[in-house]
Amino acid sequence: MKKPKFIVENVAILSLTPLVALIGVPWYGIVSGYTLFEWSMFFVFLMSTGLAITAGYHRLWSHRTYKAHAIIRVFYALFGAASLQNSILHWSADHRNHHRYVDDLTKDPYSAKRGFWFSHIGWILRAYPSGKHDIAELKDLQRDPIVRWQHRWYIPLAIFMNLGLPLFLGYLHNRLWGTFFLAGILRMVLNHHFTFFINSLAHMWGSQSFSTDNSARDNGFLAIFTYGEGYHNFHHRFQSDYRNGIAWYHYDPAKWLIRTLSWIGLADGLKTMSPFQIEKAKILVQREKALRNLEKNNTLAHLQQSLEEKYHQAIQALEAWSAASQEWQQKMRAKVEKGSKALADLHMKERYQEMKLNFQNHMVEWKRLCAQLSTVAA
Ligand SMILES: [Zn+2]
Ligand SMILES: [Zn+2]
Structure with missing residues (x-):
């Protein structure tokens, strides 16, 4: 396969900025030092560009997992331009193809099957294989005037956010270059590679x-x-969920930002998968792995029937718990609609709790069997 041509601007930016970050940034630090203000601006720019990409480009526009107020969309559009990862439209077109054709060697724009270098940065250095990004297909995003505005003015906005704003902040701080080196260059290089890691x-x-x-x-x-x-x-399994880390202790600042915005009325329509769908996906993967372990070691064949039984019991218990939850929620809604302050029938709540406990008990047995299979097979 003939490789597409290099994009000179991309090669220049992605090789020169790391050079300046490696040589210019420490050199300026040795000669003039950096102030607390400059380090604060570095941190503010690093988080703002990172969240503009993750909470904005990715979860808002590419996947439409929630809706955001115009003021937030302008913020994402500006700091997205600062991150120098293309316009919202280009980025989202590539990302939707990544999900649609994930791991395909030609159709996934940054297929991980082509190795670390290609999926990390190699794909950006060369022209897009089809010659263009499929932005015409993104009718839903083209309707957003902020998206159209950012696409039209992307280059001036990127220059302003990376050069103009850091230099202006430096001028206000009476030290022209420090903010530019930290919040402009060092931040850009780190933000590039942090997001490329995904x-x-x-x-x-x-x-x-x-x-x-x-x-x-x-x-x-x-x-x-x-x-x-x-x-x-x-x-990748649940791309319409606004969260990536679903447990409360999972470090996911984009999720916390979106949730905070919804509390103060700047975001709404946050989409989440039900815990039942999530549990079911996990059980299916556990079963797949258990079956693979069974195949590896034929002395375990006698456990196959037990595995299938426990799997069906776990799924049935999960469905019963899900049904009890829906019934209870319906009852709650009906009571609220009637204006009654009374809670749903105690009976419903008890049934819900009983079904939950029943599921948890089945899961203990199911997980024990899966663990047994994996230790013996290993
Ligand atoms: Zn995605
Ligand atoms: Zn991916």
Whole structure:
């Protein structure tokens, strides 16, 4: 396959900025030092560009997992331009193709199957294989005037956010270059590679608890650098959920930002998968792994029937719990609609709790069997 041509601007930016970050930034630090203000601006720019990409480009526009107020969309559009990762339209076109054709060697724009270098940065250095990004297809995003505005003025906005704003802040601080070196250059290089990790490492390193259909992985350590996007296996399985890290203790600042915005009325329509769908996905993957372990070691064949029985019992218990939950919620809604302050029937609540406990008991047995299979097979 003939490789597409290099894009000179991209090669220049992605090689010169790291050089300046490696040589210019420490050199300026030795000669003039950096102030607390300059380090604060570095941190503010790092988080703002990171969240503009993850909470904005990714979860708002590419996947439409929630709706955001215009003021927030303008913020994402500005700091998205500052991150120098293309316009919202280009980025989202590539990202939707990444999900649609994940791991395909030609159709996934940053297929991890083509190795670390390609999925991390190599794909950006060369022209797009089809010659253009499919932005015409993104009718839903083209309706947003802020998206159209950012696409039209992307280059002036990127120059202003990376050069004009840091220099202006430096001028106000009476030290022209310090803010530019830290909040402009060093921040840009770190932000580039932190977000590139999502396409490379988050498809190579970590666990697959929700799906084994593609290479996406969950990795809590990577989440620290990727503004919460390290929980990438969950994300590829449930891309319409506004969260990537679903547990409260999962480090996912994009999720916390979106939730906070919804509390203060600047975001709404936050989409989440039900805990039952999530549990079911996990059980399916556990079963798949258990069956693979059975295949590995034929002395375990006698456990096959037990595995199938326990699997069906767990799924049935999960469905009964889900049905009890729906019944209870319906009852609650009906009572609220009638204006009654009374809570749903105690009976419903008790049934819900009983079904939940029943499911948890089945899960203990199910997990014990899966663990037994994996230790013996290993
Ligand atoms: Zn995505
Ligand atoms: Zn991915």
